[in-house]
Amino acid sequence: MEIDPVIREWLHLAGQAPSSHNTQPWRFRVDRAGVEVWTDPARSLPVNDPTGRERIISCGCAVLNLRVAAATDGHGLNVRPEQAGDGPFVRLLTGHHGGAGRRDLAPLRDWIGERRSWRGRFLADEGSPDIVEKLVQAAHHEGAWLRPVTDAEIRREIADLIRAATTAQWKNPAWRRELAHWMRPPSRGDGLPVGRVTGGLTRWSVRHLVSARAMARGEAHMARAAPLLLALGTGIEGPMQWLTAGQALQRVLLEATRHGLCARYLNQPIQQAEWRPMLAEVLGGGQPQLLFALGRPDGTPRPTPRRPLDELLKH
Ligand SMILES: Cc1cc2nc3c(=O)[nH]c(=O)nc-3n(C[C@H](O)[C@H](O)[C@H](O)COP(=O)(O)O)c2cc1C
Structure with missing residues (x-):
């Protein structure tokens, strides 16, 4: 057709x-x-x-x-x-x-x-509280919750979970291999872009060299220092709720983009079953689906590649 x-x-x-x-x-x-x-x-x-x-x-x-x-x-x-x-x-x-x-x-x-x-640093600009309220409403319209983490003690607890979960991820050779597998030149149309010439070295370094402790320290620091730290979640867990969470996430992200904000994801404690219940408890309940920082990027985020439309069609 x-x-x-x-x-x-x-x-x-x-x-x-x-x-x-x-x-x-x-x-x-x-x-x-x-x-x-x-x-x-x-x-x-x-x-x-x-x-x-x-x-x-x-x-x-x-x-x-x-x-x-x-x-x-x-x-x-x-x-x-x-x-x-x-x-x-x-x-x-x-x-x-x-x-x-x-x-x-x-x-x-x-x-x-x-x-x-965005995976870099943010400018130290929190934006106005009414932007945060708009983001909370955007998630709510889609049937999900968005909780800004404003309490310093709770932020510290979440940063500790991020540090532990990031260390575990980077200590897992299979996780590193999978990440390296998805690092590829932009001409491939998908994955995380790396240079055509330098890509091999970058992938090797992701598989063997990058220090788990250094990564964990950086991610925890971001959780403590980012202008905004937010968790997005659903009431219960299941594939239909994941679809809801995705629609809510994208609505929040588009609203954030409208106000000059970019997301940096800190999902590690959600991605691993061991830490997810602890994060849920610190956040006060529900099923956390995404954890991310928002802020104005200190630099210019580059677009990532996309596959041609004809490859996406199911017949
Ligand atoms: C469900 C979901 C989980 C993600 N988790 C992470 C993550 O843990 N770390 C990260 O750096 N980016 C994460 N991302 C961002 C993707 O890597 C990013 O969307 C992709 O590379 C395309 O780039 P773009 O968002 O700039 O278009 C996530 C995105 C989605 C939708």
């Missing part, structure tokens, strides 16, 4: 979503009724994400982009998450008005192409 150029543009925008290790684990199926978003198990990260939780969250981010793109073209998509053999998928049916929700989403379209993750 020939895909309508308007829908092609929606799919292009959906593919700009963030994803763990930039795996872009989504596939799109288009028919007369609308668009389906499927997760791609071939793009899983068995060590970093053994349950596929982050893979489904990443697909949730793509779903939110689709909803935003459709909203600006006057469509409110009817979103229907469904369960299939190889995980959940989302059916987005066109031809719905969408009401007030559509009007709230449409202004976010301009920020889809501007959003970037």
Whole structure:
């Protein structure tokens, strides 16, 4: 079936979503009724994400982009998450008005192409409290919670968890191998970009050289010093909640981008089962799905590559 150029543009925008290790684990199926978003198990990260939780969250981010793109073209998509053999998928049916929700989403379209993750330092500028309130509301609209960590003692406790969890991750050779595997030249269209000439050395250094303790110290410092530290989560746990978390994350990120803020992820205590309950307790309950710092980057974040649309289509 020939895909309508308007829908092609929606799919292009959906593919700009963030994803763990930039795996872009989504596939799109288009028919007369609308668009389906499927997760791609071939793009899983068995060590970093053994349950596929982050893979489904990443697909949730793509779903939110689709909803935003459709909203600006006057469509409110009817979103229907469904369960299939190889995980959940989302059916987005066109031809719905969408009401007030559509009007709230449409202004976010301009920020889809501007959003970037950031792994450097932030400027020491906390931004105004009403930005934080807007972000909390953005997550709430999607059925998730967003908790800014403002208490210094709680920040310290979270930083300690991040240090322990980061050390464990970097002490795991399989985790290092998996990360190195996804570091590749931008021309490949996915993964974490490294130079074509220097990439081999960077990957070798990730596998064998980088000090677990130094990484852990850096990540813990970021958790203590970042302008904003936030946790995003759901009430209960499961694949449908992961889709919700992804849509909430992307809505928060687009709202943050609109205010000049970039995210730096500190997910290590969530990615490993040992630390997740401890983090949940420190945060006061619920199921934490993402932990990240937000701030104005001290530098210019570079765009990461994306695969061509035709590779993303499921027939
Ligand atoms: C569910 C999820 C988990 C992520 N976890 C991490 C992480 O632990 N560390 C990190 O540096 N980036 C993390 N990222 C960011 C991705 O690496 C990033 O989205 C990807 O490389 C594409 O780059 P971009 O966000 O600048 O478009 C995560 C993104 C998502 C959606």
